[in-house]
Amino acid sequence: MALSTDESGRLADLLTSRTEAITQRWTEVVAGQLRGRLSQAELVRQVQELHRALVDALGKGAVDLAAEEAAELRAVLAELSRRQARQGFSATETATGVFALKDALLGVMEADQTAGTLRDYVAFSALVDQMSLFTFESYVRTRESLIADQAEQLLELSTPVVKLWEGVVAVPLVGTLDSARAQVVMERLLQTLVDTSSPYAIIDITGVPAVDTQVAQHILKTVVAARLMGADCIISGIRPQIAQTIVALGIEFGDIATKASLADALRHVLRHGGVETSRRQPRREL
Amino acid sequence: MTSGIDLSRPQQQTVGSDEDVVRVRQLVRTVAVAAKLSLVDQTKVVTAASELARNTLVYGGGGTVEVTPVDNGRRPGIRIVFADSGPGIADLELALTDGYTTGGGLGLGLSGARRLVDEFDIQTAPGQGTRITIIKWSR
Amino acid sequence: MERVPILKIGDILLVSIQVDMSDQTAVALQEDLAERIVATGCHGVIIDITALDIVDSFVGRMLSTIASISRVLDAETVVVGMRPAVAITLVELGLSLNGIRTALNVERGMELIAAGRGHDEDDWFDDGPDTEPTASP
Structure with missing residues (x-):
């Protein structure tokens, strides 16, 4: 050459x-x-x-x-x-x-x-x-x-973690979850729990088109990690097909709380945690 | 800790006591930071190193740990070699099983460490000592 | 060898681990704590691991043992302040810290203990540490 x-x-x-x-x-x-x-x-x-x-x-x-x-x-x-x-x-x-x-x-x-x-x-x-x-x-x-x-x-764009209520944060997942993204979501959610001192997290998967074993594993790991830190995770928005997949794949969600919608999950957390909420009485004036 | 260390060269640390395991952790952390590993990856590799260094001490009767920054052309990483001249491991498959222990631990050292890193290689035979190489790449 | 200090605050023993512990230090802490629980008659132990940048299987086992020992001595243990990276690593490592109660920070840990040494998590969010500790159900 x-x-x-x-x-x-x-x-x-x-x-x-x-x-x-x-x-x-x-x-x-x-x-x-x-x-x-x-x-x-x-x-x-x-x-x-x-x-x-x-x-x-x-x-x-x-x-x-x-x-x-x-x-x-x-x-x-x-x-x-x-x-x-x-x-x-x-x-x-x-x-x-x-x-x-x-x-x-x-x-x-x-x-x-x-x-x-x-x-x-x-x-x-x-x-x-x-x-x-x-x-x-x-x-x-x-x-x-x-x-x-x-x-x-x-x-960065696709993984917002939002504060829903005092002590409750939520991450609405939209789109396909791959390993890398699941990892980012997991880290960010856990960090937000620490930063906001929130003992409750809701992972909403309404916008996730499909769940395979790997994605389910990532969600499960997040839940376990949150527990180790002293917080509880609720999974919401599980659509019928996804519920079928989860059962067909034999994935054990164990004792993890699951709710049909984000609203249900929030209600569950508020009732369960007795978070300072007053539906009937007006909030104390500042 | 960082001062006076040339981080582009392999760093050696002998493992002969509890305090040496702490030193291994600190050395691995320093090199992992220099290799630009994410916080979670740093934590994983330091934890793996801690498990394996303890194995070197407890089962291998002490040995050496060598920490080297590496680069595969696409991303940097960190390679750690744990070597001892102890009794070696007779049944490797069994030793890599979750929950198996001969030392009264939780039996997560080897199997757990393997899950925390990207590459895991072990060379051992009864009476020949043990040499474990792990690599963690930055993402 | 370094020793981890144990502070007594009211009915609670607070351990804030600030050093990278050698295994010996960890074992010593385990022994010291058992002695202090008996000596002080405290009913709660809070172990703050905010400063720990890793928890390996040895430290994990120490935490489990402390929890078990204190339960035998009629004290509740809460581990607080675990960092996200540490939690993720523990999950990957396969360590579940069974039998250990956890909270996000010292304040919430104290609430947890004050909310009664029962096991009812519904009480997490009662008005805070000033509630009367209720008898176990």
Whole structure:
């Protein structure tokens, strides 16, 4: 894969001596692909930056992209793909920004062919391929981290713990519960019990479409953990199909209180706990 | 506690007494914090380390614990190796069963510790000592 | 070896564990408590573990033993202030702390004991510590 020292020298010469022609052709190809999604000025700057970094790396004697001398070139490529991934460019568009260099090289090398030109071109191409692959990988990494960030934000959004009454907190679960989310819910619910000094928690699963063994296990563990801390959990909103699943799966809810609706659960807690409530008499004035 | 420790290198702690078990807990906590484990994961790995260090002391007659920060390329973690040259474990399957104990404990040490970590490896034979490796990854 | 101090407040012995206990310290606490219960004639023991960042099977067993011993000596034990991370870990570890009563904090623990050394959880929310302790049903 690596270039020979001679080849890398010749490529550096070519890039410097024909800077104008190469960058111009390079810019044209990329512009054709992006169709105006990047301003001309930005595009020129991007191409020049890559060109400069490549010449620089070759000048230092880099023979392939993994070489130590090419560290700066790699940084420039990574930065380019990170930027484009965040701006919503496709992977093809991002990689083309590098691939276009082949076109540009072909353009100038065709013009003055000698015996070794083909061999050189193939060698240079290999280096460009390496650069493109590297770009593509950086692109994918950036997208992956974007997705992870979004998943986390979604998790934050979807697990509110609300205070229902003095001493009673509730967590209305909506959507599919996977292991990671169940864990977040569990931790947050328990922390809220401590923070609000609430001895009662209601887990409402009206909005959960399905319960499998794992989800049931997570709910059960939460209940047991809450008990260890000195609080009681009630599960509400168990729909008929879910009740059937629970029985079919043979999951033991044991002595855990379950109620049909959130309202029932709250009533149960208030009656059970004798929480300071006065339905008939008005509350004491402040 | 943290000062003067190079947390990128393996840390060793001999286990020869009760107080050493406490030191193992503190060392594991420090490295787990540096590896950016969540609070719950820190608690789990420190608890597992406490169980296993006690086993090293009680059943293995003492030994060493090595705590190393690790990275699998996607996320950091912590690896802990408990080694002793005690009598070893004859029936591993039995020893890993909940509630089984020869030392008068609750019988949750080995089996419980295994549930608290992501990777659990045990190498032992009668008379050969015991070497347990656990890994907890950050989420 | 460190020793965990035991405070007497009215009819209650309060133990606030503030150190990372060695097993020896834990065993010593167990013995000290039994002696203090007898010496003071207290009817309630509150063990505050707010400061503990882990509870392993050894400490879990100590808590269970203390609860059993104090029951024999006619005192009710309440463990208070367990952190969420500790509770989650205990569940995963498989330790259920059977026979131990728990409360979120010292205040609620005192309410629990004051509400009578009965086992009726309905009394949790009576007006608070100033209610007369009722005889066991």
